[in-house]
Each structure stands twice: as structure tokens, then as C-alpha cells.
Amino acid sequence: MAERTIHTTAAAMISAFDAHRPPEREIIEDCVHCGFCLPTCPTWLLWGEEMDSPRGRINLMKLATDGEIGLSPQVRGHFDACLGCMACVTACPSGVRYDQLIEATRPQLERNTPRPLGDRIYRALIFSLFPHPRRMRFMLPLLWLYQKSGARRVVRSRWLQQRLPARLLAMEAVLPPVRLRRRGALSFALTTETPDAAPRTRVGVLLGCVQRVFFDEVNAATVRVLATEGYEVVPVASQGCCGALSIHAGREHEGLRYARRLIDAFEAARPDAIAVNVAGCGSVLKEYGHLLRDDPAYAGRAATFSAKVRDISELLASQPPRAPRHPIAARVAYHDACHLRHGQGITRQPRELLRQIPGLDIAEPAEADICCGSAGVYNLLAPEPAAQLGQRKAANILATRPDALVAANPGCLLQIASSLAQQGHPLPTFHPIELLDASIRGVPLAGLPMTSSHVE
Template structure:
């Protein structure tokens, strides 16, 4: 009699990842995390929210669970990825060298493709990503915003608290809006000749928010570069660097803007490409990753990024040739605010301090928790206003506690966030970009 053979080997179901096939976070990068928890104390979202899943370690747990098919990209998991500021403090502190920056950069496009947004979320994100990265579009709204402020509508709405109650994200946008002027920002020539002996030929990026709301910073940057022996090239065709969409997982838009920027500088024959905004600089240096799958731009992107220098990084490296003058009659007590995408993203911290200390009469103070994010994080303070509010308050308290009478900040988003919280506390303290201070010092202008 023939007996039936029974297979007792358990059937193993094939692993079905919760990520789609388009550039999921690499398994080897996920597995690099040993879950030691060193990142927890430096993570701003974990500090405020206090939940494990809103920390880098927790998010990597989620990535692993999604990759293993044990969880899905849904409303529950996506909220924890959305809560990440992308400040990269965890990258600086991780003893295992986990590339969390690459992990979150791969995960955010997955969320955007696979998790439908609510109607309110769609509206606010559409507003941000269809206006902010396009200076020409943003320029159209400036007269309306000017009237909004001049007619007292802004004060009335803030006093009633209606925005904050019914439209918290619009209230967050309104709260960081700087004073609007209808004065046209300076139009730069294509090439600005250097003063004295030519040392370098450099390209200069104007930015989006920077060129409209912080145009004096661009003007100061051009003056400081030219007086220190740089011929400055400013292509008219340049647009957004792609930082805003890239940080929020808007992959196609980021790639399109990055390619446009590369094309703008393609025939300029510059030695370096200079940027004066921290968040923009980090993204510009990441073009090799952003366009890694584009056969036509892969190498161009790498070559472009190799030329990118933050203006403070560049000046500290090549040295100043112009003499510096005091900014005040006596000593000036100043505090430098570390922008996350300079400190953690580009590892630039010492250079700005070195440059500022070259100005005669400067006393540079250091705040408590200097590496803590201010809560701006690109458009985070508009999308996650509650968390950003607490971080902004902490940052400003730490800056004020130094006793400094001037704050130096090298990123437009940080500057808007800090000015907002200074205003909320009724504090009148000057805030300037370090390059503006160098410009004043070179020109002998006192504060």
C-alpha cells in the first residue's frame, strides 16, 4: 500500500513591501540603525511630541515595518513622517553613521504618492508649492499683501484670532509674513566685475523668498564678493533651487527645478556657485542624489554640486582681502544662530563664527541648545504650526538669554521664525544675515 507523502515544511509567503517600486528607502540603510536611542535627545519633534514614533529611531522602525509588509503607508504612519522637521540633528549625533537624511528623503515621495491628503491639506500644499518656488508668481501677490497690511486688515484678523481658530495653517503663514514694501528689489547685471585683482569667477544664486523678502542680503552678498576679488555671474534664467518641494517629497517638481538651475549655470564657466541661504545650499549640494536616476543630468548634477559653496564657507576658505571696520563705537554683543541645514546638513558652524569675529569690537555669545531647530524647517512652520510654535519659542528664549543685542541668522526661514517670536515677546532686537554685517563693516557703516 502506497502512503501519501505529507510536506510538513511551512509555506513562506513572499515578502510584499508596503513601499512602491520607485526608489524605496534602501534596506541596507534601514538596517544600519541599531536603535541605540542617541538621536532621541537631539530630535526636536520628539522633544515636543514625546512619542517614540515621532523620533528618528521610531520612524526607522516604521520604515522597516513597511518594507517588511507588516505596516502600510496610511494616515497613521504618514503623520509620523510628516512630523519630521528634516533638521538632520540625528545625523550629526548618530554613533552608527545612519544616513537618516537619505532615508527620509526616499520615504517622503512614497508618502506623497501613496497616501491621499485631506482636502485642507491639498489646498495648503497646492498654495505653497505652486507659489513659493516661483518668484514671478509670488511677486504678483505682493501688492495685495501690502494692502492687507496697510489697510489694517492683518492687525484686525490677528486681534480676532479667527485665522488661528478656523484656519491654523493660514494663521501660521500670516504670522511669519514680513513687512511688505512695494520697493522693487535690485536688478542685478549678468556679470558684476570684481574690485581690484580678480581672484575667482563665481556664480551667485538669488533664491525665491530671499530675492523678494530679503533682497538686501543678496545685494550685500554681491558687494562682499566683488570687493574681495570675485567676478560675480548672475544668470537671469535661474529659478528656485528646489529646496521647498524636495524637503516635502514633491519629487517631480524638485527634479524639474534642479535641472533648470543646472541649465542656467551651464555655460557660465564659474569656479564656484555661491548661495547665501542655508536650506537652499543643502539642497544644491544634494543634486547628485535628486537626479541620480536621470541619465542626461546625473553627471551634470554631480559636477554642479561640487561647485556649490555657502558664502560663509567660501569666504572663510579663500580669505578676506578687504579691511574691516567696527560696527559700533564700543563693543557689540552678538549671538549667531545655527541654521540646521548649515550646521547638520552642510557641517558649517565654525566658519560663520570665524568671519564674524574678524569684525573689530565683536563679542560673540553662544546660546544654550545651539543645535536645536527653530521650527521653521522650510515650510514646516506652516504645515505643522503647533510643533513649530513651541520650538520657535524655545529658540528665541535661548537667544535672548545670552544678553546679546544683535542676532545673526544665515537662513531666511529661520529669520522669519525668530522675528515672529521676538515680536510675540515684545522684544526689539536687530536680526541680520552675517553677510550683511560683513558688508557694513567693509563699507564702514555703523549700526
């Protein structure tokens, strides 16, 4: 006979979570088990298993909270498999804050469920590299040499592809083409750009880590567009990593250390608004207030900081355009980065900005709410599901027959570009701000055909 459990008497059991910020029971109990989250969950789409769905994961959290299951490596596996795309948060009719639940669960696992040595080393490598733009730049010549010499072809040979560790190959696969002249191209952010007309707002721009090393042209475009649209861009010196990668991976201590330093850096520049062009970073920046709520020295400052954070599209779309736009005759597929669409609820603004560009035809691929598999460093940690999701995304994008792919997150662009290339249909990729910048300046974009048969 089935057991009736309306009245939970969990008192007898001791939670498997430790006392430091466990997932909140009240949020867990908001879940009414309706299952509306399932079809938007990438891992449920892949595997069709309850414990790899948001509802199942919340169930596991509840069982662990009630002390009915322990945080075994197997249980951890189901949380590790979560991409953190937050599509379930958008889909949930009951308003369950799964984002807060999973973010509270991950550090618990890092503390209480030790990982095997190899995994620990691999993670240590990732987190001692990606949040550090200087270290990444230091590696650029080596990567350049790797790509220009025959080494890349050797690694991509079938023999080695079958023998090298999947995680290593995953990292190799999403590596963007390296250009050496990028080294040190950061100075623009340290100079003040003052518009001709009365400035709208003082804006500090977050440079990002991967963004500033591999996509410095996105940052350059961001600063140019802001200036021509009448914003005063103030330099924010010595800004480091925002902590998004660490926080999303449960490395709470490390992530919060980055967060505090970033708050210090931006406070010195006294901006009215903080513009972010990386969806994942923006999402975490907006959460600083919540993340640092227990820190007496930072709680108030973090809340003030978070209140100023705007995605670049959010900021620009809030005011009518000033500079004239020149036509770009191309068809682009717009991909919603999960941390924009689900993390920040931003879908309208980037499309509005793109629609300001005359001649630009915007395609909407199917399954827009499904993650591409990049998910921060997920594609490096769990290459197999990430690759399957990437292939699925690439197929949906190609079905719209675009000339280029546009997305507001470097991770998505690298991931999807790699999947498109594997399907034999590489596409040029852009951040929306690059298109806007090119349109304002009236210059062609490398790789984008300036005439297109798709234009009506």
C-alpha cells in the first residue's frame, strides 16, 4: 500500500546537507510535482530519466534534506549533470526558484562529497585558468603555434580522437582561432569615452575573462556603441573575474572572493550603470546581493551593485537610438543564451536592437528554450551530453538557413560554432553588439556576406 506523506515528520532524520546554506526547505516544498519543467530540461530530453529532470533533482534535494538519502557520488552525478540553464525556472507555473536550490546544493556537494583525484585535478586546472585573463593570454602564443603548426591536425586525427580523454578533446574542440595581435588589446576600456551630446549615464563595462582574451572585438564594439548612443563610458581598472564560472560550479568561497574584488573595482569608478555583454556574467552580477547577503561588510554594497547591472541589450533598448543605422543585408539566426533568456528574462531587448538594423533578417530557430550545451564550463566537464545538445542546437539553427549565428554569450558561440563545424556547415558568429556596431559605423563584418538572397 502506498504511503501517505502529507504530514512530513522529518524531525527524526538528520539532513545530509551541512548547516551552511543548505537548499531551503520552503523553496523545495513549493514544487507541486506537476512536471511542466521536464520538456525544457536538456538532460531529461537526452535521457528521459526522472532523476535527471528538475522535478527529480528537487526530489533528491528533499530526500537529502529529510536525511533519507546521503550525498553519494551517484546522487552528486545527477546534480553535476544539471547544466544550470534555468529553463525550468521559466517553465515552472508554481514559481519554484530552482536556480537558488541548485546554487545552494552545488557547494554542499563540493564540501561533502569528495571527487576522485583526476576530476579534482581537471577542475583545478579549469579554475586556475579561465577566471584569469592574464594566464589565458600567456597561453595564446602556445595555442597559436598549436593551431598553425601541424599539431592540431595530428590531435584531430581519428586515431588520437579515439584515444585522448574526452574532456581534453572537448576543450580542444571549442578552442577559437587564435590571433596573436589580440595580446594586450585592452587599453580601450581604460580610456574614457565621452559622447558629444549630454551624456545619458555613466557606464562601467564588464570585460569578462574569456570575452576579453578571445572576443576583445565584442568589448570594443560595446564601448563604441555606448559612446555613440550617448553614454559616458568610465574606465574600471583592475577588474578581475566576476566569479560566475566558480559560483555556477559550486566553488562558493572562490566565487565570492572574486565577487567582492569586482565590487571594489567598480565602486572606485562610481558608475551609474554596469553594462555586461556576457549573459552568464550578467546573471551572477545581478545575484551578488543575494550571494553576499550574509557578509556584513558587503551585503549592502553588493545589493547596490546588483541594482546597477544591466545587460548591454537591456541598457540600450531602454532608450531610443541616437545614431543612424546602416543596412546589413543578411539573415542571422538569433540564439538566446540561457542566462539571458532564463537567468535574466531578457528575450525582447536583443531582438529589438537587431531589428533596428535595416535589411537584417532575424531567424528564430526551433527549441529556443533549450540549452546549447555550453553552460559555462559544462561542455568541458561533461563533453558527451554537451556535444549531443550542441548537435541538436546546430541542426535547429541550420534549419533556418542563416548566413550567420548571433548570440550574446561567448560560451554559446564557441560551443555552437564547434557543433556547426562538425556538421560540415560552419557559420560566422557574432555578438549582437558587433552587428549593431557595424551597422552604426557602416562597415562590413568579416565573414558576413553583405548581399543576401533572403532579404525581401
